[in-house]
Amino acid sequence: MKNLKLYWLAFNTSLQAKFEYRVDFLLGVLTSCMLQLSALAQLWIIFHQTHGLNGWIPDQVILLFGMTAMALGLSELFFNHIWMVPGYIVMGDLDRLLTYPVNSLYFLLITKPELHAFGNLITGLVLTVIALFHLNAPWYAWVLFPILAISGCLIYTAALVIFAALSFRYIGPSSMHLMIPHALLNATRYPISIYPQFMQLIVLILVPYGVFHYLPASFLFGKDPSFWMIFVTPLAALLFFWESGCVWRWGLNQYESTGS
Amino acid sequence: MRPLQQPLSLSASLNGYASFFVRCMKASFAYRATVITNLATTAIFYAITIMVWRQVYSQNSNLTISSSQMFIYLLLAGCGNYALGGMVVEFRIGNRIRTGLIATDLLKPVDFQISQGIQALSDGLFNGSLSIVVFLLGFCVFKEQMFPASLQALGLSILSFLLGLVVMYGIGFVFVQGAFYTYSGYGIFAARNALQGTFSGVFAPLSFYPPVLKTVAEWLPYRHTIYTPISIYMGWAKDNDAYSLILQQAAWAVGLLLLGRFLMKYALKQLEIQGG
Numbered sequence: 372m373k374n375l376k377l378y379w380l381a382f383n384t385s386l387q388a389k390f391e392y393r394v395d396f397l398l399g400v401l402t403s404c405m406l407q408l409s410a411l412a413q414l415w416i417i418f419h420q421t422h423g424l425n426g427w428i429p430d431q432v433i434l435l436f437g438m439t440a441m442a443l444g445l446s447e448l449f450f451n452h453i454w455m456v457p458g459y460i461v462m463g464d465l466d467r468l469l470t471y472p473v474n475s476l477y478f479l480l481i482t483k484p485e486l487h488a489f490g491n492l493i494t495g496l497v498l499t500v501i502a503l504f505h506l507n508a509p510w511y512a513w514v515l516f517p518i519l520a521i522s523g524c525l526i527y528t529a530a531l532v533i534f535a536a537l538s539f540r541y542i543g544p545s546s547m548h549l550m551i552p553h554a555l556l557n558a559t560r561y562p563i564s565i566y567p568q569f570m571q572l573i574v575l576i577l578v579p580y581g582v583f584h585y586l587p588a589s590f591l592f593g594k595d596p597s598f599w600m601i602f603v604t605p606l607a608a609l610l611f612f613w614e615s616g617c618v619w620r621w622g623l624n625q626y627e628s629t630g631s
Numbered sequence: 632m633r634p635l636q637q638p639l640s641l642s643a644s645l646n647g648y649a650s651f652f653v654r655c656m657k658a659s660f661a662y663r664a665t666v667i668t669n670l671a672t673t674a675i676f677y678a679i680t681i682m683v684w685r686q687v688y689s690q691n692s693n694l695t696i697s698s699s700q701m702f703i704y705l706l707l708a709g710c711g712n713y714a715l716g717g718m719v720v721e722f723r724i725g726n727r728i729r730t731g732l733i734a735t736d737l738l739k740p741v742d743f744q745i746s747q748g749i750q751a752l753s754d755g756l757f758n759g760s761l762s763i764v765v766f767l768l769g770f771c772v773f774k775e776q777m778f779p780a781s782l783q784a785l786g787l788s789i790l791s792f793l794l795g796l797v798v799m800y801g802i803g804f805v806f807v808q809g810a811f812y813t814y815s816g817y818g819i820f821a822a823r824n825a826l827q828g829t830f831s832g833v834f835a836p837l838s839f840y841p842p843v844l845k846t847v848a849e850w851l852p853y854r855h856t857i858y859t860p861i862s863i864y865m866g867w868a869k870d871n872d873a874y875s876l877i878l879q880q881a882a883w884a885v886g887l888l889l890l891g892r893f894l895m896k897y898a899l900k901q902l903e904i905q906g907g
Binding site for chain 2: 394401408412419425545554555561566
């Protein structure tokens with residue numbers, strides 16, 4: 372409980388510091404909305420050529436798109452600091468963090484919120500709500516979608532943590548390799564059933580992005596009758612987050628600082 | 632921008648710019664892990680794009696471009712995008728503006744815009760040469776279909792690709808002037824990236840665009856970075872059309888570079904360097 376208060380205080384302080392730069396905040400929100408709209412334009416181009424993707428109509432795909440944007444936005448808002456880890460490892464900056472009497476991973480994750488996240492979050496929320504309205508979604512879909520978005524955020528963050536932990540041993544100062552889980556997340560803007568088997572295995576099992584929107588949506592739209600798919604999401608998210616913690620600890624054991 | 636010191640003679644200037652080019656190329660070779668992960672990320676993005684279009688073609692075989700032509704287009708767009716993505720104009724110049732390092736750049740007896748352009752071009756060509764691997768992979772799959780429409784098309788498309796790099800640099804240089812007014816580089820990069828991603832033809836040929844999007848794309852310079860060189864290579868734009876496109880590219884390149892110089896002249900007045 373005491374630690375939770377400390378984490379909240381650290382997050383809140385970082386958030387307030389970020390809000391000081393108002394122009395950056397507004398510009399960041401505007402441009403991340405632009406990035407989402409750019410990706411939405413790609414969907415527009417696709418649906419200009421076809422009426423659906425493997426049985427998924429445009430509104431259903433927009434729901435996947437919106438949920439992906441929300442998961443991304445939540446992760447950037449709460450856990451964005453993970454992107455700095457490769458640089459910190461090379462510079463030896465993690466030493467300071469390791470002296471704190473807190474869990475290094477959790478403390479690191481929450482201490483650099485990114486305000487352009489609001490752009491992704493707002494765009495995702497608007498698109499999800501529009502899609503749910505158009506699809507006449509049942510009441511439980513409205514109740515579930517915030518839980519699913521939070522689960523998506525945890526899964527995406529866990530994937531970033533795993534890739535960041537590779538920097539402890541294998542990869543240099545750049546954060547470019549973190550773009551791989553990011554690119555895979557973007558792949559799940561489309562129905563996973565359009566991909567070949569190996570790709571479906573990657574985004575459903577190895578990096579289980581598909582469980583937070585594709586599987587529940589498959590049930591919701593009657594493409595798969597397995598009701599349990601809705602409940603598997605939070606469990607998968609927690610399990611994957613725990614796995615990422617294990618990889619992080621493995622990485623920390625490899626850490627040798629820089630001596631400076 | 633005009634250097635603060637006495638300008639060098641032409642040959643000394645050229646030597647200086649050449650050393651910027653070589654140094655930048657060496658730096659690219661030094662960061663191997665970054666290069667590989669960058670390549671992997673672009674490969675994943677295009678693998679996904681190809682899988683999505685494969686699905687579209689499996690549902691609708693009456694599209695205006697054949698599926699093999701489409702996949703060749705996407706492979707070439709991937710190569711072009713990887714080359715352009717390596718230029719990182721916003722990050723390179725943006726960081727120098729924010730950290731104040733631009734002050735030392737302006738002391739050097741070379742033109743700031745040209746020297747930065749040479750470095751960006753070096754990075755772009757380095758990445759472009761790496762994408763030859765993808766090109767060869769395309770040859771293995773599509774055989775002679777990967778060949779350019781004609782020898783003339785090959786020559787013009789190489790010229791168009793080089794002009795595309797200059798247009799891209801010009802766009803980046805205009806956008807990066809925003810770094811004089813904001814502390815965050817993300818917004819500048821994201822804004823340019825969003826427009827580039829939408830209007831360059833990086834995801835699909837412009838002929839696949841909905842009419843509104845296509846009209847907007849035709850009025851903006853972004854298509855000249857990806858779509859124009861590929862449409863010449865594939866023979867979609869021939870003879871007079873190809874020459875006209877190259878002239879448009881050259882006009883955009885000159886216009887954007889001049890606009891960048893003009894904006895920087897005023898933005899420099901805004902610059903505050905910490906004395907410490």
